[in-house]
Amino acid sequence: MVNKENSKERPRMEKLLRSIRNNAFSLIMGTALIVMLVNSDAKSFVLRQMMLTGLFNANIDEKDASEKSVGTKIDFNFEDENGTVQNTTSLRNKVVFINFWASWCPPCRAEFPSIETLYLTFKDNPEVFFLVINMDSKLSTAKAYLNKEQYSIPLYTSHGGVPKEIFSGALPTTIVLDKDGKIRFHHTGFANYSGDGFLRQIGELIKE
Template sequence: MENLKTWLKKNGFTTILTVLFIIILVNKDAKAWLMRQVASTGILNSSISEPKELRNASAKVTYAGFILKSEDGTLIDSSALQNKVVFINFWASWCPPCRAEFPSVQKLYDHYKSNPEMVFLTVNLDDNTALGKAYLKEKGFTVPFLVPAGNIPGTLYNGSLPTTVVLDKKGEIRLHHKGLADYSKSSFCTQIDELLKQKP
């Protein structure tokens, strides 16, 4: 027992760090918290880009066939979202980076949910949708719970979670970000405000 006390005195800091590391490895919410701290610095964020025609890109991307289903079974066809700024977030409840950025997605949603020119498509990709619903309920998130009702175009999502896409009023991709980001930053809201001011 005396040897253990002596060892702990000499290695207390290392022991604490090891325990914290194990908690972060095992606990999804602890991982998400740590990732959220990194995301809050803004170093992982990307910004909204110029429209394709200003970047000399060739063809316009179409989103026909990208259909989502809401919690009550209502089908949402993204082709009906023209003339609106569309924020799309692909996420899953088992994904620590998704959990890390979700509070910022909720804050962004709260800020713009009453704006008729802004639409949020938060698309859950859990194999068991009940897990996604339970996660939103447990955390008190009120973003729309949507699931794919068909194929997702590769131009929007290619398998990396989380993925966030912002479409302008013309349906152009203005942001395509794979990985964690903080969408509650005032600089991001300023960019969204600029898109909202533009005419379709």
């Protein structure tokens, strides 16, 4: 009697094991997706791995016909960590890299190492200015995140309104201004700003 029961159970167990094996990939991917959706660090890690493919390398030469702001001038006020307020007009004759970001934003976290690399490459060049504008509710939160990750790029906040033509509220948003204050690059979403091509293009803007 026992042998008959065992013989009936064996096919059921084998079928169950086959089902688990066949669906293992789906289970793993489903679990990874859930983790990515609920965990900012996990999501930023996955996005950072995607950036390594090269598909998200920033390119100033690419012109998006739908991006009407390219070629126009912008002016707005910004404030440094000491409370000093400036206007972007004071940055004429410099190439200006502007990035709107927040520490809670996974795509912002994903691209930030590349921004830090870009900053370290040009930080000693007087013809380049990095205007990294934090959108956290508290600047101390952003500073704590940068300290934790050992990033050295300085932080700013917007002071008053920012033209909607360049920042609609989507994070991250990145703009590059030439020395005349004209927009030469405007991108919404994460990207890699440490690629050789982008570094070369920034160098070319400096020479203009």
